[in-house]
Amino acid sequence: xxxxxxxxxxxxxxxxxxxxxxxxxxxxxxxxxxxxxxxxxxxxxxxxxxxxxxxxxxxxxxxxxxxxxxxxxxxxxxxxxxxxxxxxxxxxxxxxxxxxxxxxxxxxxxxxxxxxxxxxxxxxxxxxxxxxxxxxxxxxxxxxxxxxxxxxxxxxxxxxxxxxxxxxxxxxxxxxxxxx
Amino acid sequence: xxxxxxxxxxxxxxxxxxxxxxxxxxxxxxxxxxxxxxxxxxxxxxxxxxxxxxxxxxxxxxxxxxxxxxxxxxxxxxxxxxxxxxxxxxxxxxxxxxxxxxxxxxxxxxxxxxxxxxxxxxxxxxxxxxxxxxxxxxxxxxxxxxxxxxxxxxxxxxxxxxxxxxxxxxxxxxxxxxxxxxxxxxxxxxxxxxxxxxxxxxxxxxxxxxxxxxxxxxxxxxxxxxxxxxxxxxxxxxxxxxxxxxxxxxxxxxxxxxxxxxxxxxxxxxxxxxxxxxxxxxxxxx
Numbered sequence: 413x414x415x416x417x418x419x420x421x422x423x424x425x426x427x428x429x430x431x432x433x434x435x436x437x438x439x440x441x442x443x444x445x446x447x448x449x450x451x452x453x454x455x456x457x458x459x460x461x462x463x464x465x466x467x468x469x470x471x472x473x474x475x476x477x478x479x480x481x482x483x484x485x486x487x488x489x490x491x492x493x494x495x496x497x498x499x500x501x502x503x504x505x506x507x508x509x510x511x512x513x514x515x516x517x518x519x520x521x522x523x524x525x526x527x528x529x530x531x532x533x534x535x536x537x538x539x540x541x542x543x544x545x546x547x548x549x550x551x552x553x554x555x556x557x558x559x560x561x562x563x564x565x566x567x568x569x570x571x572x573x574x575x576x577x578x579x580x581x582x583x584x585x586x587x588x589x590x591x592x
Numbered sequence: 593x594x595x596x597x598x599x600x601x602x603x604x605x606x607x608x609x610x611x612x613x614x615x616x617x618x619x620x621x622x623x624x625x626x627x628x629x630x631x632x633x634x635x636x637x638x639x640x641x642x643x644x645x646x647x648x649x650x651x652x653x654x655x656x657x658x659x660x661x662x663x664x665x666x667x668x669x670x671x672x673x674x675x676x677x678x679x680x681x682x683x684x685x686x687x688x689x690x691x692x693x694x695x696x697x698x699x700x701x702x703x704x705x706x707x708x709x710x711x712x713x714x715x716x717x718x719x720x721x722x723x724x725x726x727x728x729x730x731x732x733x734x735x736x737x738x739x740x741x742x743x744x745x746x747x748x749x750x751x752x753x754x755x756x757x758x759x760x761x762x763x764x765x766x767x768x769x770x771x772x773x774x775x776x777x778x779x780x781x782x783x784x785x786x787x788x789x790x791x792x793x794x795x796x797x798x799x800x801x802x803x804x805x806x807x808x809x810x811x812x813x814x815x816x817x818x819x820x821x822x823x824x825x826x827x828x829x830x831x832x833x834x835x836x837x838x839x840x841x842x843x844x845x846x847x848x849x850x851x852x853x854x855x856x857x858x859x860x861x862x863x864x865x866x867x868x869x870x871x872x873x874x875x876x877x878x
Contacts, residue, residue, distance in 0.1 A: 473656070473694070486652065487651055537638035539735075541646070588631065
């Protein structure tokens with residue numbers, strides 16, 4: 413099935429999603445790689461400068477440029493999700509993040525957390541950086557840029573029809589990466 | 593020689609390498625698109641669309657613009673050998689701002705980003721010599737998604753070529769969808785630990801769809817490709833027939849007691865471009 417949906421996703425909708433479904437999402441997402449995950453894990457949720465809840469989480473270290481004081485995404489495909497495996501169950505537990513976008517798949521620990529929290533993991537084609545950047549309509553905010561650098565900073569992005577996102581791990585424990 | 597003009601040449605080389613992939617790779621991706629179905633086809637369709645967009649907009653096709661490696665072959669009568677290193681470094685810093693490239697050089701001791709893709713030992717420049725008065729430079733920007741999946745094993749010679757095959761296939765299986773398949777696999781056999789890895793990386797410079805000139809090595813490449821594509825990992829690890837676009841093997845003689853095997857995995861965005869510099873300082877990107 414193919415779905416064109418707005419974020420945040422309702423829990424009924426997420427539970428309906430099955431592996432191999434294709435999503436195109438519109439709304440707010442935030443980027444986080446390992447350093448950002450480490451920082452989020454080490455802080456109390458109230459102390460975070462932003463609220464991840466309601467947004468999609470994008471495993472991405474974008475290539476950005478500043479034009480007339482505004483950030484613009486040049487190339488923004490996904491990064492390898494398995495680096496976030498040790499952090500993701502904690503993040504899913506603490507915040508209402510029900511959509512993870514990445515590439516390459518995640519492990520059993522995350523799969524269990526997806527099931528527990530009613531969330532899905534969807535894959536965007538790796539290396540398709542320009543395709544992804546074209547779907548970013550606005551760079552809404554950036555956090556920890558100076559401390560972590562461009563790839564590792566948290567970028568809050570508004571996206572329009574970001575996809576194709578193939579549901580690769582669903583909320584029932586099914587995974588396209590199993591059995592390969 | 594006009595240094596600024598030379599720097600422009602390296603900048604154009606980097607631009608081409610980051611925004612276009614060679615026609616041999618595009619042909620292989622299109623062949624894969626024709627035989628795949630379902631999620632695998634969706635991935636390949638997006639990859640091919642991305643290749644077109646990146647070329648048209650002159651934007652880096654992948655946000656991971658990689659660590660830059662330059663393979664430089666200098667003619668023994670090329671007149672500007674002494675300034676090439678500095679010119680390459682200046683061009684990399686300029687490319688980071690002007691193309692732009694993602695700043696990807698991090699100090700491992702302090703975790704601080706150098707900001708301009710320069711740093712200790714980087715960009716990585718491999719020097720070699722050739723007869724004549726030209727200089728040839730190949731740029732190979734390589735992202736960490738694929739590079740992190742590379743592996744070396746010092747095998748016992750008694751395991752033979754079967755052991756070599758097992759290690760290559762295991763490495764590909766372990767990598768799964770993480771290095772952005774369909775991948776290109778570079779394999780270096782023999783030499784020392786560092787030489788095997790170096791040969792594995794050099795093997796990636798050969799066009800996809802071509803085999804080694806020595807029939808025994810060409811057969812090993814074909815065998816490996818067949819086994820790897822039977823794993824079912826498929827494009828982006830979502831399952832499918834195409835896990836690798838090609839396997840390239842380079843061989844060095846080995847110590848009687850050693851059988852080093854270096855496996856260097858390249859993502860589908862197999863980016864490389866080359867530049868020739870003439871003795872008068874004029875250049876062409878190819």
